[in-house]
Amino acid sequence: MLVFDQLKKQDSQLRLVAMVLAAGFCVLLAGLWYVQVFSSKRFADSLEDQAVRSVRIPAVRGKVLDRNGQPLAENRPTYNVELYLAELGKHFHAEYLRIRPASVRTRAEREQLEWSARYNVVSNITAQVSDWLQQPQVIDQKKFQRHYNEVRALPISILQNLNASQVARFAERPGVFPGLDLEIQPLRVYPHGSLAAHVLGSLTRDESSQEEEDAFYHYRLPDWKGVTGMEGVFDGQLRGAAGTKSMTVNRLGYRQQETMLRAPEPGDNLVLTLDFKLQRAVEAALVSSMFGAQTRGAAVVMDVQTGDVLAMASAPTFEPIEFMGRISTEHWTNVLNHPIQKPMLNRAAQENYHPGSILKMLTALAALEMEKLDPMEIFNVEADPERPGKGCIYVGNRKIKDTVANGPYNFKKALMHSSNSYFIYHGLKPGVLQKIIMLGEKFHLGERTGILPRQETAGEFPDQTDLVRRWQPGDTANLCIGQGKVSVSPLQIAVMTSAIANGGKVFWPRLVLRLEPSDPQFGEKVSEFPPRVRDDLGVKPENLRLIHEAMLAEVEEAGGTGSGAIIKGLKIGGKTGTAEIEQGGKIVDKTTWFASFAPVDRPKWAVIVMVESGASGGKTCAPIAKLIYEALQKRERDAGQKNSALASLN
Amino acid sequence: MLARPSISEKPARFDWVLLCALLGLMVLGVLFIHSARYATESGAGVLWFKQLHFRQAVFYALGLGAAAAVCVVPYQTLARWSYVFYWASILLLVLVLIPHIGKAAYGARRWIDLGIFQLQPSEIAKIAFILALGNFLARPLDELKLTGNFWKALAMLGLPFALILVEPDLGSALVLIPTGFVMMYVAGIPAKYLRRFLSGSALIVALILVDVLFAPPGWQLKLQDYQRRRLLVYFGLDHKYFAPPNATAAELQKARIQERNDSYNVEQALISVGSGGLTGKGWRQGTQNVLGYLPRAVAHNDFIFSVLAEESGFVGSVVVLSLYAVVLFAGIRIAGQARDRLGKMMAAGVVALLFSHMFINIGMNIRLMPVTGVPLPLLSYGGTSVICTLVAAGLLQNIYLHRRSY
CATH class of the missing domain: 3.90.1310.10 (Penicillin-binding protein 2a (Domain 2))
Incomplete structure (x- = not known):
């Protein structure tokens, strides 16, 4: 290069610097050639992509x-x-x-x-x-x-x-x-x-x-x-x-x-699995209580043979469409997030309540299974000295009040009048508590049903470990009548009632029948969700029949607490419950229940109604259940007509 | 390298080749800064005298004036004042670190705001360093063999290096190393010292890199996170290894997206340069820059070469390289013809400085080098950089002019 000629021969340092410089230029030149000429097309392609959104x-x-x-x-x-x-x-x-x-x-x-x-x-x-x-x-x-x-x-x-x-x-x-x-x-x-x-x-x-x-x-x-x-x-x-x-x-x-x-x-x-008309009737029935639109409660209708949830309602409710727009702070604090009304809460699955007397179905079943309860045997309910005409029972030195009159009770009478003393007496017999816990496990009380994964609570039910830790006869007495350390959701009670009605099959409640392609021509596979049995009670059919009869009596016979649900031509077996919510030794609120199934001789449906702060299970919930059963009857008549219409067409 | 050595007795008064090459670069600078800013400025109706290419032309004029002024005084006289310049520039480097005086942008304190103009002390320090080191090394060769003098020379390099590093401006700091090295080499410092210097600086660079990339947060040099990530990108290191050990899946995902964003500049610069092809898309026709893929904040300064390469293609890149080659080899020739060792070393220093800038900047546009904010001499927009480059070129002319003034 010309520069080299001009450098003095002995100036080796500058020659080296010039050489390094030349090398540097060559590197850049080669790099630029590689990028701009050799692989230019690749970069031009990626450029083209970029003008595209x-x-x-x-x-x-x-x-x-x-x-x-x-x-x-x-x-x-x-x-x-x-x-x-x-x-x-x-x-x-x-x-x-x-x-x-x-x-x-x-x-x-x-x-x-x-x-x-x-x-x-x-x-x-x-x-x-x-x-x-x-x-x-x-x-x-x-x-x-x-x-x-x-x-x-x-x-x-x-x-x-x-x-x-x-x-x-x-x-x-x-x-x-x-x-x-x-x-x-x-x-x-x-x-x-x-x-x-x-x-x-x-x-x-x-x-x-x-x-x-x-x-x-x-x-x-x-x-x-x-x-x-x-x-x-x-x-x-x-x-x-x-x-x-x-x-x-x-x-x-x-x-x-x-x-x-x-x-x-x-x-x-x-x-x-919901039935639109039935759901509408159930929601209407729920707000027909004495509270009207202010009703806080839930109702579940379940097909006892499949575990299908035919209707599931919770009151008060909300409009899903509201969430697609902007919700004002006022509306949110005063309505949607109201501390008592809680319309967003699905009371059928997301909230737990003491079951009260409806758990006596379980107590009775356990005692019958352990052969500690002879349905014909008479148990004499003691008189409560403080409340003339009412009974009571002493557990240890604690007195537990009874809502029924003192006097003689056999199994049917005890259940239909819902005597606390009777079931506590039998529940305290040796082995019965163990059986209650075991059956509770089979009913999967205290566990989620998996129906709405993030909107469900498990509830509470004692297990074996509870029994070893400071368990008192008083706790057993509470458990026998559905108070104390037990809380359930209406949905769990629906599963339990269905199992009692259908002969012992405990279902996973089913809410989804299938997923199908939006347009059949897409030809995708339909995914079905068949009914799934979760557990089998393994109890004697005659014991269940005894309970069925007693529940029928509770609705149909004079003096039964569930008489509010009586319908001519439909045999309903029901159990009322009124659970007391205590705070600091005082009763502050009540949860009222009606758990039922029908027809008793050929069970099809379980209907569970729960109302917060109701008067009593019989007075508040049973009439709602009656409306629901009427809707169920109508649904069956309509289906029959449709079938016969189809038959006549053929 | 085009001009034949003049045979005539009367020495050439002026190195016209050098000046022409510089003018060529300045014309390209104005043209492509205009192109890079076209989308932003014309669309928004910025008045012509506020547009950056015009401002750049003003800087060129100022720079040429400064260069002419530098030529008036013989470089030997300038060298006598070199320590004053040196310490003044050190003072500026200290001042810029003080909050309220130094202006922070993109997480670094590199500018002193003078109202109409933002001064970048590190650019001035580079020139002052060349003058001072040249003056120091101009002593008799025997004295250079003393260990003490070698250490003093190193200290002269180390002081501005450390100050620029804490701004932080990694690129500008690193540029001092080859400049100092070339000057010492040309000065004739014994090879054993040079070997030490070379291995020492290699060690320092390696330590800085290891520190930035791998050290626990408390021990790291205070680089901004983005500077650290640029280095990660250059070394192709996966961001996920640098996530906290107990990072969740979401954090890892974030690191991946970050990596994508970090490599964005480099990718886009590469696409710009590459899509230029052989002849380019034509002036102001580059889409990368117009559509904002080349980030608008850097297209006219650090990444001006991408704009130029996209619009003028390989041909344009070669023209730019040739112009730089003319400037740099003219510088080496001037060094060779210099009257004394002082002139030779200064010229060599200027050549090394300009070459390092050019190599790092063009290299980072084609991914040969990591992204560091080193301007491309004369082409990148920036007042201090332009003026200092022209002053450096003026120094070359000065050495050339006074090569025979016995």
């Missing part, structure tokens, strides 16, 4: 249906008028020229003018369209600016939720307004309002990606995620798979063209 399109959410295909949650198309900003460039510019004063001095001024020009154009169009469609609408300036800055390639929604005549009016004048288009978006609706709200649950807006989905979208269309209830449990299946649309954008970020890369796959339909 991906848009996430949520799939249509699957419906939730009742067992007969009646929709409980579905989607309604909403028609929205959307404005494509890309087509307004000329208008923006014209407006800018129109409003521009003689001289624009600063950058800020010019920017401000440009914003006003854009906003003027958009709000003018909005005004014209909303006038034409007779739906007043003003576009918010801040919202428009944000949209323009962040998602310019996407259309901005101007009018939402058009009705049929507005859609028709809009269609009459195509192309009059620049850049406008009618878009259809599915919206979740609950056609029956608050019906089965606790089972269905609610949705919330969602901006995240699901599993196996590209997490990096440039834009997202609004999507929803199920949080509670069935919408939450089966969110993945109901949601389907989101699709992707790719948009090529030009230098200014406007949309140039659009291609659908992957169409969204609609979610599956969820078929529940």
